[in-house]
Amino acid sequence: MSVKQQIIRQFSFGLDEKSGSALEPYILALEQSGDPGLISELAQLRSKLHLNTSPEFLQLSQAALRKVNDKSMSESFRLQQLSLIELLPYEVKSDVLFQCLSNTEPLKLQENALRQLSKYNEQEIGKKIVDIWNELSPQTRRYASDLLLYVETHHDALLTGLENGQINIGEMNFDLERRRTLLWWTDNEETKRRAEKLFTDSGVTNRKEAIDQMKPALALNGSVLDGANVFENICSNCHIFGKTGNEVGPTLTEIGRKSKETNLHDILDPNAGVDTKYINHRLETNDGVVHLGIVSNETDENITIKKPGGESVTIYKSNIKEFRSLGTSLMMEGLENSITHQEMADLLAFLQSGVE
Structure with a gap:
């Protein structure tokens, strides 16, 4: 952002619409500069002062619609074009904004497109984001989850996605504050009812039956060595x-401080409260090689997948055919089918022993 843009932005904080008529001649003069960034900032000022949009900005913004998704242009140029369409109506720019959410696009472009989408209340926004949820990059999914959770219009799409399994509940990082957004901090009784079926105020439990079946292990004496x-x-x-x-996955440094009951729950229900850093992903390259694992690093140029066993592989985004979240923790469910009650008791004893 140029110095002139910063001055205009700071200056606008102390203005109201009463200042509009007095300032418009000076705004008109500045718009003759032809500087896209300056004209864009002046358009924001016009909006605040309830002045008509300038012909210069309309011309720039219409041209920007065609340039935002031009991958031959630099990231900084495309971000500038994205800012130029910010004041256009949603229906005019929606297709362009959703194209920006491709996981092969620069991360800043994805983030800023979501920021613009979060300003609108069209219900189709939430539905479209849920539909492409698994194709969103991990970093972008964090911003998308905030949009679905904190814009009430999109609660129906979020809950439907959770109910239908399009979004795994563990991916939403439902800490206490986020759970209460749907349980208590909404006046919509239908939202509360649906949320209560997914989780409680105290937490999330997905696999109650499996945990109940393994509970006898808690009463057994475990062998640390075994x-x-x-x-x-x-x-x-x-x-x-x-x-x-x-x-x-997570290093288990502090696990010995947890109760056996908590550790049993975490082992058998890994998707109830999974850290989004450890969501499993599937990446297929253009030559058909498939990699499964967590995303340990992502830049605008490449993605690094860390696989079970510790192997890491870095793939250029230009070589990616398909990249999607599998929506679940890298730690698979179903351990109760391959471990006895005594083996679980032994494992819990070892994890609580402090033996390292």
């Missing part, structure tokens, strides 16, 4: 505990 073997055979492919394992 539990170390269970950990090495089952858990060490993705977790580090002490000097054992591979750092793919």
